[in-house]
Amino acid sequence: xxxxxxxxxxxxxxxxxxxxVAFEGFTHLIPHAAAHEVIRQGIKDLTLIRMTPDIxxxxxxxxxxxxxxxxxxxxxxxxxxxxxMRDAIENGWPRSIETVEHSHAAxxxxxxxxxxxxxxxxxxxxxxxxxxxxxxxxxxxxxxFTGEELAAVPAHRxxxxxxxxxxxxxxxxxxxxxxxxxxxxxxxxxxxxxxxxEEIVExxxxxxxxxxxxxxxxxxxxxxxxxxxxxxxxxxxxxxxxASYLEWDRISSDRELFSRWMKENVxxxxxxxxxSRVKGL
Amino acid sequence: xSGSDFTPNEMMTIAASRALSxxxxxxxxxxxxxAACNVARLTHAPDITLIYESGTIxxxxxxxxxxxxxxxxxxxxxTTVSVPEMFRYWLQGGRISIGFLGAAQLDxxxxxxxxxxxxxxxxxxRLPGGGGAPEIATSCKEVFITMKQTTRGMVEKIDxxxxxxxxxxxxHRRRLGIETKGPTLLITDLAxxxxxxxxxxxxxxxxxxxxxxxxxxxxxxxxVRFADHxxxxxxxxxxxxxxxxxxxxxxxxxxGGKKGA
Numbered sequence: 001x002x003x004x005x006x007x008x009x010x011x012x013x014x015x016x017x018x019x020x021v022a023f024e025g026f027t028h029l030i031p032h033a034a035a036h037e038v039i040r041q042g043i044k045d046l047t048l049i050r051m052t053p054d055i056x057x058x059x060x061x062x063x064x065x066x067x068x069x070x071x072x073x074x075x076x077x078x079x080x081x082x083x084x085m086r087d088a089i090e091n092g093w094p095r096s097i098e099t100v101e102h103s104h105a106a107x108x109x110x111x112x113x114x115x116x117x118x119x120x121x122x123x124x125x126x127x128x129x130x131x132x133x134x135x136x137x138x139x140x141x142x143x144x145f146t147g148e149e150l151a152a153v154p155a156h157r158x159x160x161x162x163x164x165x166x167x168x169x170x171x172x173x174x175x176x177x178x179x180x181x182x183x184x185x186x187x188x189x190x191x192x193x194x195x196x197x198e199e200i201v202e203x204x205x206x207x208x209x210x211x212x213x214x215x216x217x218x219x220x221x222x223x224x225x226x227x228x229x230x231x232x233x234x235x236x237x238x239x240x241x242x243a244s245y246l247e248w249d250r251i252s253s254d255r256e257l258f259s260r261w262m263k264e265n266v267x268x269x270x271x272x273x274x275x276s277r278v279k280g281l
Numbered sequence: 282x283s284g285s286d287f288t289p290n291e292m293m294t295i296a297a298s299r300a301l302s303x304x305x306x307x308x309x310x311x312x313x314x315x316a317a318c319n320v321a322r323l324t325h326a327p328d329i330t331l332i333y334e335s336g337t338i339x340x341x342x343x344x345x346x347x348x349x350x351x352x353x354x355x356x357x358x359x360t361t362v363s364v365p366e367m368f369r370y371w372l373q374g375g376r377i378s379i380g381f382l383g384a385a386q387l388d389x390x391x392x393x394x395x396x397x398x399x400x401x402x403x404x405x406x407r408l409p410g411g412g413g414a415p416e417i418a419t420s421c422k423e424v425f426i427t428m429k430q431t432t433r434g435m436v437e438k439i440d441x442x443x444x445x446x447x448x449x450x451x452x453h454r455r456r457l458g459i460e461t462k463g464p465t466l467l468i469t470d471l472a473x474x475x476x477x478x479x480x481x482x483x484x485x486x487x488x489x490x491x492x493x494x495x496x497x498x499x500x501x502x503x504x505v506r507f508a509d510h511x512x513x514x515x516x517x518x519x520x521x522x523x524x525x526x527x528x529x530x531x532x533x534x535x536x537g538g539k540k541g542a
Contacts, residue, residue, distance in 0.1 A: 026335050026336070026364050027335055027349065027350020027351070071410070072411065072412060073410050073412035074410050075408075075409025075412075077347070077348035078348040081409060090406075101396075103413065103415040103416055104364070104416075105368040105372065105413065105415070108364045108365040108367075109365065109368070109369065111365065112369075123368075123373060124416075124419075124420065125416045126416075127419045127445060127458065127459050128444075128454070128457050128459065129442055130396070131396075134401045178355050179350050180361070180363050181336070181364050184363065185365055235352055235356075239352055240348070242348075
């Protein structure tokens, strides 16, 4: 049953050191404000799952809070590499991290299997691909009917999923629209889900019956954080701040510059700054 | 009438756009492919279906997206599906005719590396990785590749098999149970390449205007094979050039001075 809480309470109550957590949002609706709260609370030794780690995992990894990252595309989309994550992989700064690398298809299937309560996902994939030689979690299974050899990966079952969405109702039902990514699957695969939203409305009456809605009883906590996806975007509210993604390439290229930026823009501020960051977008 | 003055990059994008047709359902990869696919849509293939892995089907962006999930892709799409649905029903289900990929490293058989330079466990450079590419390369009916020629990019041996092309060549795909055609076209800033029907080694079939065989060889890390009859790629038309340049100008304005993916 969804509780309405402050972001500080929601994070403190749901995520603990050493847990497995997925922050999802496929380019759109990335829960930046929630990740920043995790950084402020210094919750550590995390196993981070995310298809495209991008800036939020670059920040969590760069702050030394991740033990392991499970991912399928470690890039700053359209810009280039993730420099903090690279520094951790190549040089162990500020700590070394374990990586478990998949393809997008495998990650999407693994979330879906988690949501479906299955132990593993089965799909036609990884044929001829090198990842299956370096990731022992990629195995094969024979179709019992045709004999076709298929790929199998373990289901994702995170302790906590964080997502950002457009709206919640007063009951805590959550509405997501636009590029919906894997958020529904991530929430249903997780033991607990924390959702930040742009807006809380009375109810969802009159909306299209096929919109993506997560009922309040699938969500542990709902927090209103206007602008909470920035520099990602929220369809219908504000656009992607592409300039910030480009700027991150510079900030993340230098350890000291990164640390200073994190202090000024994450550690020393609160979730309320996000609303001002999306003005004019 | 042809465009009088154009860059090798413009020629590459335009040559790539010409390979796409109105009936294609095209899975558009990050990087150079996006420009080519949208030029095709804005010129000779207005009804082409462009799909980005963020779930947008039949999208028609006015500017090139910076990421594969920019809002405009969804706003202009016929429909937007979830990412698991995209990979399971549409890609794995065999609905995509062409997968259009870029590459950091490529070998003569169309195998692509975008994962690491050096050893996987102790990489010299950790690249972003495959994203959707491993399954795009095997589930789309065929694969087009576009990249700029450099000896660093076109190499004798790739450091990691991010996505499988023709493997060691010949019938290697079939031997692995892969039924799709794999890479059938490589478009660079200097030439158009097609795999040899038997060996599957990429062979130069057309060179862009003014390009010499020496230039093609100097910028390629393997010994280049040329077809018996190498044609000259027709230069960009005025319309093609104008369409590409307008698209890039709109994109630069939209993203604050940086070209889109």
